[in-house]
Amino acid sequence: MSRPIRVLVVDDDRGARALHAGFVADVPGFVVVATAGSGEAALEHSRAGVDLLLLDMRLPGISGIEVLHRLRTLGDEGPDVLVISSSQDQTTVRQALAARVVGYLVKPFTQAALRERLERYAHDRERIVAGSRDRLLAQGEIDRLLSTGTVRTVSAASGASASLPDDTAAAGRARAPRGGALPKGLAAPTLAQVVAALDPVVALTGEDVAAACDISRATAHRYLSHLVDAGVIHVSHRYGRRGRPQVLYRLAPSPEL
Template identity: 60%
Template sequence: MSDETIRVLVVDDDPGARSLHSRFVSGAPGFSLVGAAGSGEAAVERGRRGGVDLILLDMRLPDISGVEVLHRLRTLGARSPDVLVISSSRDQVTVRQALAAHIVGYLVKPFTQEMLRDRLRVYRAERRARERNERDRPLGQGEIDRLLSTGRIRVPGSGERGGPRGPGARAAPAAGQGRGEAARLPKGLSEVTLARVLKVIDPVAAVSAAELAERCSISRATARRYLDYLVAEGAIDLAHRYGRRGRPEVLYRLAPSHLGRGDQE
């Protein structure tokens, strides 16, 4: 396989669709099929192992949703494969959540081989242009400063992100904070409490304000103040949990783009 070949993983719970789309990919110039998966967990695991440039992802999977797959893949940072959604799901919630995960396209089922080839052809051209622009684009002073920065929230007296959680512990950044710069918390926020909050927030398992409050032994109002601060800093992402009735519950996760460097190497 040459360096120019784009390696593709097909993810679909329907064996027939999985086989058909795999044949479509195998026949597309410049693309190589490296595997197929029938579940979201299998797709995430294959993506984590590397060797995949593009995933054709169905949104309706038997274990976890396509949206959840997208979020977990984003935790890989720069190693995350591109994703082209191939799905019969056309509801606004699913489509908007997929688009928010920065997918490269959304192709509605059923589609023909020529339709997929057209999308892949466009993706290949855009990928080449993106790589060329990234390689040739000069860095600004702010970008250079950020590369030199640790890029992590620092809690004075408590270490980064309130201390390690064991192997694979992650650190969350605060916007604009450089090396050795102390965290400047808004009035009413405590460094000690912030450290406890940061220990609870995870990049994969989302928590609600109520769950965070219980785990940190603080009130819900206090939990929301810290969560609002971290959202404003860009350190955490918002998600939603839809129940049978009522408004969706807001959930919080550590932003994948702000994981510690060790997770992206």
């Protein structure tokens, strides 16, 4: 049995912290390890084995947005964040979503609403973990991977073959919003090449994609922008100490998965 998902509840209102912590405690598979009433306390607790933050945006001292920015510098070592906030202005919502939060729940919300979000998060988390587990490849699969970049596998139950990653399906989803037609200036072979360079787990910059496909960064940006609009890839940001944040791209899971 997998260990519970460890949650930190962050809110400047003591009553709200207690209420939300109680909501979380009632969801199987989750455990509240701590609560915090400020951005500084949230960052301190986040370094102590927390999987998920329930984060309010309106905090004394360091704001919720600043907490998100600092957590993103931790990369994959940082916890996931579910925003719980009464802030509904466009700027705050966009900044939070750009920081790759797993959800944004507007206060006040019901226990059922939070439970549904947590259960969905647990399901997605398990799917990602299961999908990241390596399996042993046969010699033929290794040879195919070296020559084409994909592995053709056969389901033991059905005998049906499938390609990992499913670049064809992803490229098809990219064309779907326009009924199969690509925007002017985009070519199907290059689109498939860009999709093939992306990964559902490892995030890449536009420069990484351009180098992998041997195309210019401007060209890569046009294709990546199209894929974002089509819902084929997810966008996140990596914040460093200086300069503008890096834009990162990951292949979105297929809806059929």
